[in-house]
Amino acid sequence: MAAEQQAPSILGFPHRPEWGATAHRRAVAGHLRRCRNHAGLGTGRAAECIGASPATISRMETGLASLKTADVSHLLDEYSVRDPAERQRIALLVHEAAQPEVWQPYAHGAPDSLRPLLAMEPAARRIISYEPQLVPGWLQTEEYARIVIRATHPTLPAGEIEERVRLRCARIDMLRRETDPPTLLAVMDSEVFRRQVGTPGVMYRQIQYLLTLLDELRYRIRLHIAPLSVGAAGAIGHPIVHLRFFSPDYLPDMVYLEQYEGALYREKPSDSERYQAVLNHLCGVATPADQTASLLQEALATWR
Known part of the structure; x- marks a missing residue:
């Protein structure tokens, strides 16, 4: 009592x-x-x-x-x-x-639906992400991001597209900070490396960039590749991001579910646990992270 x-x-x-x-x-x-x-x-x-x-x-x-x-x-x-x-x-x-939000320098390039995720991810201790279609946003090169954003939003003015590109590519910097950076655990479908975004050169440089990041941030990024053989486990049609924070007693887990026209957020413990279980299962059935560099080298060879 x-x-x-x-x-x-x-x-x-x-x-x-x-x-x-x-x-x-x-x-x-x-x-x-x-x-x-x-x-x-x-x-x-x-x-x-x-x-x-x-x-x-x-x-x-x-x-x-x-x-x-x-x-x-x-x-x-x-x-x-x-x-x-x-x-x-x-x-x-x-x-x-009362300070400016992390996305405010890119206000014109930060969609309303993404702002809650952008605002909270710097406080994350661990980020788990599943991406079935593309390289996760944090890990995209500028040219890859530009092509993806233009394809998804063909009517956006060129200036706004460029601002979105800058914002997307800047998000990796939180993994480079010296004090308690988040750890990113990302799962990608193997078909991401067969789906041509732009020219073969764009794909080649994107895969090279992933290899560079795995070397540079080896203790901060774990990348898993889910082959088609995972079957139904990989049949989730939209990206999922699960955030766990350094101070969980004050900040509950957050789940971001990307939709074509917006996003959904879940913070109830039951929802968080359910999506974490889904992501943990995907990590378990995907190729182990210590084999990812070899798989990326193989994918790189197909785009020479």
């Missing part, structure tokens, strides 16, 4: 600017909800405290609304959060939550 009555703490969530604004905002949002519940207050009373509506409190507590320093301070007073260390950490996180 004593453990249940213990006041919630935010000290387990560090101040990490490289994780991005959204991760910090969502961590504070969940903490504010826990503090309010611990204080035994409803959203109506919390709303009165800052002169807002209960709907605003709900949005703040789900990470959908921006966090104002003064509002958060008043709420902490109302929730009897007095510990200086707690309040200092919250102030740091609120400051970080």
Whole structure:
């Protein structure tokens, strides 16, 4: 019973600017909800405290609304959060939550449906991805990405296509950072290397790039290739991305399901576990990662 009555703490969530604004905002949002519940207050009373509506409190507590320093301070007073260390950490996180999102330098090239994934992936400890049709976006060369984006969105202005290309190719940089980079575990269908995107030269350089990345980021990328023999296990018709974060007590797993016209996101534990099981099975039936370089060398030879 004593453990249940213990006041919630935010000290387990560090101040990490490289994780991005959204991760910090969502961590504070969940903490504010826990503090309010611990204080035994409803959203109506919390709303009165800052002169807002209960709907605003709900949005703040789900990470959908921006966090104002003064509002958060008043709420902490109302929730009897007095510990200086707690309040200092919250102030740091609120400051970080107000910074530009990681996709904002590429705002014109960041589709609305992709922004939640772009915003959260820098905070991931591990990313598992399945791609049945193409090289995963993080691992594409500029010319490969340009052809894919133009084929998928033929009516986009050239400038917007170029911005999308720059954004897509910049995402690999989070795997290069020195402090706690995410680990990417990617599964690709073997047919990806038989499906010609652009010219044979484009395919050759794309496969060369994959080999370079496997060497450069050997402890940060694990790439599996699923042959046709995996059968029904590989018959998933759309990409799946599963994110697990460095601070799972504050940030629940996220699943991204790409659709032709948009995307779906799943964060319920039951959904996360289900898709993780699907991805784990694909990793298990695909070719082991330590054989991927040899398979890529074989594929490279077909495009000379």
